[in-house]
Amino acid sequence: MPKANDDRKPVGTAHCNDCGLTAAFYQVTKGKRRGYLYKRCPPPSAGGCGCDQSAGAVKQQRWLTEMQRTDEPMIEHPLNLAEPENVEVDETPENGADENLQTPEKSRGLLGIAGMAVVGLAAYFLS
Numbered sequence: 001m002p003k004a005n006d007d008r009k010p011v012g013t014a015h016c017n018d019c020g021l022t023a024a025f026y027q028v029t030k031g032k033r034r035g036y037l038y039k040r041c042p043p044p045s046a047g048g049c050g051c052d053q054s055a056g057a058v059k060q061q062r063w064l065t066e067m068q069r070t071d072e073p074m075i076e077h078p079l080n081l082a083e084p085e086n087v088e089v090d091e092t093p094e095n096g097a098d099e100n101l102q103t104p105e106k107s108r109g110l111l112g113i114a115g116m117a118v119v120g121l122a123a124y125f126l127s
């Protein structure tokens with residue numbers, strides 16, 4: 001009899017470029033890697049490349065984007081959650097100040113031209 005693990009249903013499937021067969025994606029349900037995907041191809045004896053439990057961020061993200069979701073509910077993926085937080089962290093007040101120094105320069109262009117025209121007109125009428 002297969003172990004309880006094998007009764008789990010895949011959360012996604014994808015065409016595997018390594019062996020050319022259909023891979024199924026499962027999620028780790030316990031421990032530090034909870035939510036991480038692992039990929040399961042047919043065993044090498046059946047022409048597949050077996051199980052890939054790589055936890056590398058690049059591979060995890062690629063799996064997340066390339067797999068076709070099944071109806072099986074997913075645990076929120078830890079790397080998927082980390083992304084929006086990083087974006088917010090990037091917006092520090094310091095960065096904002098840097099941008100503020102540069103943006104007015106550009107938008108001042110039009111105002112500057114209008115301003116100079118007014119000054120030029122005033123100078124013309126005053127002279």
Ligand SMILES: [Zn+2]
Nearest residue numbers: 016019041049
């Ligand atoms: Zn494969």
